[in-house]
Every structure is written in C-alpha cells, then in structure tokens.
Amino acid sequence: MSLAQTPAATPTAPRERADPADLGSLYQHLRVVDVADALDGIGYFDIGLMDPQVRPLWSGMRFWGAAATMRCVPSNRPMWKLDSTEDIVAAHRIWFEETGHLRLPDDLPAGHVVVTDAGGGREVGFWGSENTMGAVTKGAVGVITDGYCRDTAEIERQRTPVVARYRGRTIIPGRIKVVEVQGTIACGGTQVRPGDIVGCDDDGVIVVPAEVAQEVAVHARAILLADMHARRKHYEKLGLPLDQTVDIDAVEAYYGAV
Template sequence: MSTGTTDTSAASASGSELAGLYKFLRVTDVADAMDGLGYFDIGLVSRDVRPLWSGMKFWGVAATLRCVPSNRPMWKLDTTEDIVAAHRIWFEEVGRPAGVGDLPPGHVIVTDGGGAREVGFWGSMNAMAAHANGAVGIITDGYCRDTAEIALQQTPVCAAARGRTIIPGRIEAIEAQTTIGCGGVQVRPGDIVGTDDDGVIVVPQEIAPEVAKHAKAILIADMHARRRVYDKLGKAPDETVDIEAVESYHAGL
C-alpha cells in the first residue's frame, strides 16, 4: 500500500497563506480570474459534486486521498458486537494509507472515489472528526451518507451523491497525498480548493497567487456595482457588499 511520493512540505508552508487570500472570494470570481489567465474550464469540478447544505463556503489547501473499489467482499460477522465494529475489523484486515490523519489546520480532504458503487465513504462521524482535526472541508466525487446529520452539524462536505451503505467490502483507500482525479479535475497536494453554493473549483498552486489578485479585483468591482443598486432600492447593506471588510482584511495581509 503506497502513501504517495509527492513532497508537500514547501507547499504546506505557503499553502495556508495562499488560502488566506481566498477568504472572501466567490467561486465565480475565481473562475473568471482563471478564464482571464487563459485557464478556460480548468479546475471546474463536475457539477454533480456539490455542497450538502446551503450556505457552505470554504477555501483550503488540498490534501488528497485515492480510493478504489474493493475486490473482496466483507466476510460474515457472527456477533452484534462484531457487526457494530465492522469498520474496525475491516481496516485491521485491509489497512489504510498514512498521510491524511496528521495535517496542519486549513486543509481540504479531496477524495477520488475510484468509481466505487454506492458506499458512504464519508458520513456524519468520520467527516465531523476530520473537521475537528483541522480540515476546513471534505470533497468527494463519490458518496456521503448520514446527510441529514451532516447538514445539522454544519460539517462542510461536498459530494456527488448520497449513499446508504458502509465501507467494508465496497471500497478501499489505498494512497494519500498524491495526484488524483476528482470530478473530472486533476488535484495535487497543495492546490487551492474551494466551494460555495455554485460548486467546487480547484486552483493549481502555481497560479494561485495571481488568480487571487485578479479575483479580488473582480469581487470588489462587483461589490461596488451591487451596492449602488442596493442604495437605489433603499436596501440595507449586507456582508455581500461589505467592501470595507474585504479591503481591510487584505490590507492586513
């Protein structure tokens, strides 16, 4: 079982600073900036991969996990205790890669589901635990289960589908912190990943600073235009037109 060969130490050192440049940006601002740099449609994760609850927004540094369908079934368990402990028993047998469990705060766990059939690789418990351990978000082009609890907890998960079944006998995590494909997009450790209600986007780390600069200008211009319309309508300003907050934040970076 491989743990990948990508060295992410340098990317991790600057990754949190890069992600900080994206704090106020919308996915649309970033997509427009990438278009302007000639990166047409690069980084646009499949529209099937979406936030599981409205209002979710995060930006962070990609930490990658590659999964494949299992080629062996889960064996019959004989006691209630073993059935409750099915995940532990499965992982003790098949193992799982190192590399995603001990990461600095601010990462986004991007998961390649490997085309496995319906299986809730992420659910309300392990996703919440990952969030508690510093992940600002989780993205998978596979399934997530316990989705009502995910929404209630406000655990930041984007998934392609809602599932019902558990991991044993269906899917194996085999490699971490390596280049993967997720929702039709290449993702490497250290790339910048974000989401909001419009979808998910991946920014290659090499262009992330320049994209952030242009995307900020796009956002500020849009905020000015929208605030003029707010004023015309007599509508009270809200955080989406709080230009001063954005400019003050960036002035402090």
C-alpha cells in the same frame, strides 16, 4: 443553548486578516465565480471546474484551503459474514485490521481541504457524519468527494462542510479501499494535487493549481470588489438594507496587508 440547537464547532476559525504567506487566507472572501473568472483571465479556461453534480450538501457552505488528497478504488473483496452484534458494530475496525487502511498524515496544517477520488465504484458511504467531524477536528475546513456521503441529515444539522456527488447508505467494508494518499488524483473530472487551492460555495467547486494560486487570488479579489461596488449602487437605488455581500470596507480591510 440546547444540544439540539448547537452546530458542530469548527476548530479552524476564520482569519481576521489575509496573510501573504498563507495562500488559503487570500481566498477567504472570494466566490467561486470570482476565481473562475480570474482563471479565465490568465488563459486557464475551464481548468479546475469540478463536475456540477459534486455539490455542497447544505446551502450557504463556503470554504477554501490547500488540498490533501486521497485515492480510492473498489475493494474487489467481499466482507465476510460476522457472527455477533458486537462484531457487526465493529465491522469497520475488523475490516481495516484485516485489509489495512491508509490515512492522511496527522501533521497536516490546519485549514486544509480533504479531496477524495472515490474510484467510480458502486454505492458506498465512505464519508459520513462521524468521520467528517473527525476530519474537522484534525484541522480540515472541508471534505470533498466525487462519490457518496451518508448520514446527510446529521451533516446538515452539524453544519459539517461536506461536498459530495451522491447521498448514500452503505458502509465501507467490502466495497472501497484507500490505495494512495497525498498523490495527484482526479476528482469530479479535474486534476487535484496536494497543495492546490480548493474552494466551494453554492455555485459548486473549483480547484486552483498551486503555481498560479497567488496570481489568481489578486485578480479574483479585484473582480469581487468591482462586483460589490456595482451591486451596492443597486442596493442604494432600491433602498435595500446593506448586508455583508456589499460590505466593501470589511473586505478591503481584510486584504489590507497584501
């Protein structure tokens, strides 16, 4: 396979079986709608629903994991004029050396989701094709921002799992600054805390508070399986070839240990 045909590798491989000790694994096969229905069922109406404008950048994306959070604000300081091509290429390094740059811890467990509160500032491509791949190499299964992402054609080609409100063009220096990591944030109109379970698919993004995540996973799994059984009957009556969305045996086998 040529480089042009090769999608970006994902170091965090899908799990073969659900692990009761790993909350993220309990959500692997679930749809966002299953989880939304389960949250409704325990009285958490509209809790965790991100703004519908915060959407996957390419169709077919799905991920679940524990949130790792970043909070940004407008920098309120302009970038200074750079004097050479070399410095312009190194603008981010120069900016960060001068102003500082908070980063997420390096020891986050594999399978986390980076969730970014962009601070409501003007257009800035805080996330792009290179640094999102960097997040994946450190174990992230997804990146979510309620701000901008740039290099979006490359992100789609790479199949890098990025969710954003807007597609942008500009770079970080002089526009945005990370002021807190691993704190409680607001993203897409909903609260997100480190350890909350976050997921996305083509329908959007949802956040499950950690204290109810185990219970919600149980109810959502039952909702999914009931839907699969009903849809499979329609497939059979219509003579449609069965696909993975009605592969009940695979889902039941995956959750066999929980």
